[in-house]
Amino acid sequence: MIEMIDVWKTYPNGVMALNGIDVYIEKGEFVYVVGPSGAGKSTFIKCMYREEKPTQGSIIINGTNLAKVKERQIPKVRRKIGVVFQDFKLLPRLTVYENVAFALEVIEESPKVIRERVMEVLDLVKLKNKARMFPDELSGGEQQRVSIARSIVNHPPVIIADEPTGNLDPETAWEIMDIFKEINARGTTVVMATHNKEIVNTITKRVIAIEGGRIVRDEAKGDYGYED
Amino acid sequence: MKIRTLKRHVVEAFKSMGRNGWMSFASISAVTVTLLLVSVFLAILLNINYIASQIEDDVQIRAYIERTEKPENYKDYQQDLEKLDKVKTVEYQSKEEGLDELIESLGDEGEAFSSLKNENPLRDAFIIYTDKPQDTAAVAKEVEKFKFVNKVEYGKGTVEKLFKVTDVARNVGIVLVLGLVFTAMFLISNTIKLTIVTRRREIEIMKLVGATNGFIRWPFFIEGFALGVSGAVLPIVVIAVGYQAIFDIANQKLGTVFIELLPVTPLIPQLSLLMLLIGGVIGVWGSLTSVRKFLKI
Ligand SMILES: Nc1ncnc2c1ncn2[C@@H]1O[C@H](COP(=O)(O)OP(=O)(O)O)[C@@H](O)[C@H]1O
Ligand SMILES: [Mg+2]
Numbered sequence: 151m152i153e154m155i156d157v158w159k160t161y162p163n164g165v166m167a168l169n170g171i172d173v174y175i176e177k178g179e180f181v182y183v184v185g186p187s188g189a190g191k192s193t194f195i196k197c198m199y200r201e202e203k204p205t206q207g208s209i210i211i212n213g214t215n216l217a218k219v220k221e222r223q224i225p226k227v228r229r230k231i232g233v234v235f236q237d238f239k240l241l242p243r244l245t246v247y248e249n250v251a252f253a254l255e256v257i258e259e260s261p262k263v264i265r266e267r268v269m270e271v272l273d274l275v276k277l278k279n280k281a282r283m284f285p286d287e288l289s290g291g292e293q294q295r296v297s298i299a300r301s302i303v304n305h306p307p308v309i310i311a312d313e314p315t316g317n318l319d320p321e322t323a324w325e326i327m328d329i330f331k332e333i334n335a336r337g338t339t340v341v342m343a344t345h346n347k348e349i350v351n352t353i354t355k356r357v358i359a360i361e362g363g364r365i366v367r368d369e370a371k372g373d374y375g376y377e378d
Numbered sequence: 379m380k381i382r383t384l385k386r387h388v389v390e391a392f393k394s395m396g397r398n399g400w401m402s403f404a405s406i407s408a409v410t411v412t413l414l415l416v417s418v419f420l421a422i423l424l425n426i427n428y429i430a431s432q433i434e435d436d437v438q439i440r441a442y443i444e445r446t447e448k449p450e451n452y453k454d455y456q457q458d459l460e461k462l463d464k465v466k467t468v469e470y471q472s473k474e475e476g477l478d479e480l481i482e483s484l485g486d487e488g489e490a491f492s493s494l495k496n497e498n499p500l501r502d503a504f505i506i507y508t509d510k511p512q513d514t515a516a517v518a519k520e521v522e523k524f525k526f527v528n529k530v531e532y533g534k535g536t537v538e539k540l541f542k543v544t545d546v547a548r549n550v551g552i553v554l555v556l557g558l559v560f561t562a563m564f565l566i567s568n569t570i571k572l573t574i575v576t577r578r579r580e581i582e583i584m585k586l587v588g589a590t591n592g593f594i595r596w597p598f599f600i601e602g603f604a605l606g607v608s609g610a611v612l613p614i615v616v617i618a619v620g621y622q623a624i625f626d627i628a629n630q631k632l633g634t635v636f637i638e639l640l641p642v643t644p645l646i647p648q649l650s651l652l653m654l655l656i657g658g659v660i661g662v663w664g665s666l667t668s669v670r671k672f673l674k675i
Contacts, residue, residue, distance in 0.1 A: 201586070222590075229588035239583045256589040258380050300587065 151177040151339055152198065152308065157207035159193050159363075167193035168204070169363035175341065177307065180334045182350050183343040184374055185360040191343040194360060195312045198341070199231045200224055212307055229257055232301030232338075234311035238293045240285040240300075246272070247281040250300045257304065271299040275329055291322030298329055302338070309333060311342040315349065327353060350374040383593075390597035391604060394577075401569045402605060408565035409609025409660055412558040413653050417617045419551045420649060428640045430511075430544050437514050439506040440531040441521045452502070455526050459504055462520055464513040473500040501528060559660060566605060566664030574598070574672055581672050591673045598665045606661020610653040617653075618646050 152175040159168035167190045175181055183191050196202040197209055200216055209216040212230050219227055240249050247268060254264045272278045275295035285293055294314060301309055311330070315323035327349055334340045344350060350357060350373060357372025358365055367375065395402045441459070443452070452470060459468045471479075477498055481491050508517045514532050522530045574581070584594050621642060628639050 199586070225585070225588045225590045225593075228586065233586055239579075239586065241580055241583055243580075252584070253587040255383070255386060256584070256587055256593055258383050261382065 151175055153210040155208050157197060157204045157209060159197060159202060160205045167363050171365060173358065173365060175339060177339055178337050180340045180355040182355055182357045183341065183360060184350060184357055189360045190363040191360055192312055195310050195343055198310055199228055199233050229304060230306050232306040232309040234297055234301050234314045236313040236316040238297045240293055240296055242285055245282050245284055246277060246296050249296055250303050253300050253303050267303050271303045275299045290318050291325060294318060294326055295329065302333055308339045313343055313345060315346050323349065347374040387596040387600055391600035394597065394601055401572055405566045405569040405605045406609045408562045409606055409657050410612045412562040413610050413613040413657055414616060415558055416555050416656065417613050417649055417653055419555055421617060421621055423548060423551050425639050426544050426547055429637055432637055437511045439514060439518050439521060441504045441506060441527045442501040442529045443503060443526055444528045445501060447526045456504060459506060459521065462517060464509050464517055466507045466509050469505045471503050471505055473498045473502050476500045476503060563660050563664045566602060566661055567668045571668035574668055578672055594673060595669055598669045599662060602661035602665025603658050606657035607654055610657035614650045614653050617649060621646060
């Protein structure tokens with residue numbers, strides 16, 4: 151499903167963010183990526199949806215080797231990966247409904263399918279009644295739910311999230327985790343970089359710890375392992 | 379691309395123009411000023427060319443033959459002239475024909491010359507037409523070198539001056555027009571660049587959810603095109619109304635000297651199309667150059 155083989159990433163300024171990453175993530179798995187600030191978690195995630203290109207090594211997602219994907223084909227790859235960010239990345243001038251629908255407009259889905267699917271995911275994230283609101287009229291947790299809805303609306307086999315609860319208060323963070331658990335229960339692979347010790351230790355899943363651009367720990371039912 | 383996607387792009391483009399109203403207005407104004415000047419220049423240049431061509435039609439070189447030459451050699455002489463560079467045709471005109479032509483061209487007054495028919499003061503002549511009217515002077519000089527030629531005549535001063543004027547006008551016009559077009563392109567490109575900086579985040583997000591570059595580019599493309607084409611509207615109206623007025627006045631005044639301006643149709647429809655085209659190209663070019671560097675995400 152997701153496979154990284156000897157992946158290295160050196161940024162143009164010389165920072166070596168990833169130093170030989172080997173990892174295999176099975177379809178349907180739920181994986182936490184943990185580690186101190188600057189360890190390379192975001193870089194690891196960015197390489198998966200090709201916001202960053204590895205300096206060396208291959209990444210295979212959904213059977214596609216990203217190293218061999220031409221620039222033009224990248225949008226197609228991204229459509230099979232839902233991405234969720236710490237800062238939500240919603241389009242400020244579009245309503246909740248339009249933000250979610252956008253991911254389907256991009257692939258020229260028919261209006262009928264768009265309506266059905268958008269309502270379906272808004273129902274899942276419990277925002278059906280706020281479909282006509284704009285992002286700045288919503289709380290942080292609600293905005294993150296919109297962004298999750300957008301990431302899953304075209305049924306990607308993989309969801310990757312970079313500190314999705316980083317900007318949220320603890321209670322809201324748990325609500326968001328419920329949604330990820332639900333998505334994972336429906337068969338979607340989830341990869342999540344996080345700093346949230348409590349969540350990692352409570353909802354126990356596979357934990358990959360990165361330090362200095364290397365995987366230093368990879369446990370099936372792991373714990374957070376750092377003092378925050 | 380599906381129709382509804384195109385519709386979406388068009389809506390996006392117009393929304394963006396509305397949101398950035400003042401900048402859109404500035405771009406349209408830049409195109410308007412440019413096209414106004416371009417169309418006036420073009421109308422003037424085309425008319426100068428047209429008038430020049432009316433006069434050019436009359437440009438010929440007359441080479442009078444020495445009286446001492448024998449008519450049986452004329453065929454060879456004509457061939458010699460025809461072999462010259464830049465010469466299109468050479469016609470022979472005997473002095474009798476020359477006199478007839480003169481008498482005819484003078485009309486009633488010509489009758490007085492009829493008495494000359496017995497002691498014709500003219501010479502036999504070759505009438506030479508050049509490939510291009512501009513070559514007249516050069517060819518005349520060559521023709522003068524032949525021994526059998528007594529004298530060469532052509533509309534010396536006037537022809538040369540006319541072509542100097544049209545050439546200068548043409549070159550100045552072209553330089554000015556190009557300069558203006560680039561200025562307008564620069565303005566549009568900057569306008570759209572400004573709107574893009576604010577939309578940069580949007581573009582980034584669109585790319586992250588899997589939008590292709592084409593999908594992102596389309597609204598900008600449409601916006602640029604619409605801005606450019608809108609800028610062509612006023613110039614078209616001005617040139618259409620203005621030219622019709624000038625045409626009416628000029629034809630009354632110039633009619634007596636057998637010179638006319640280019641007719642309103644097809645000139646104005648053609649100019650209008652050209653203005654729309656230039657406006658569209660300026661707009662599209664301006665917008666696409668400014669989006670390009672934002673798409674590398
Ligand atoms: N775009 C970039 N250009 C240069 N250096 C970067 C860039 N992004 C991240 N880095 C550097 O790479 C290292 C890893 O960063 P990151 O992957 O963001 O770590 P984490 O998400 O674990 O905090 C850090 O030293 C960071 O400064
Ligand atoms: Mg990070």
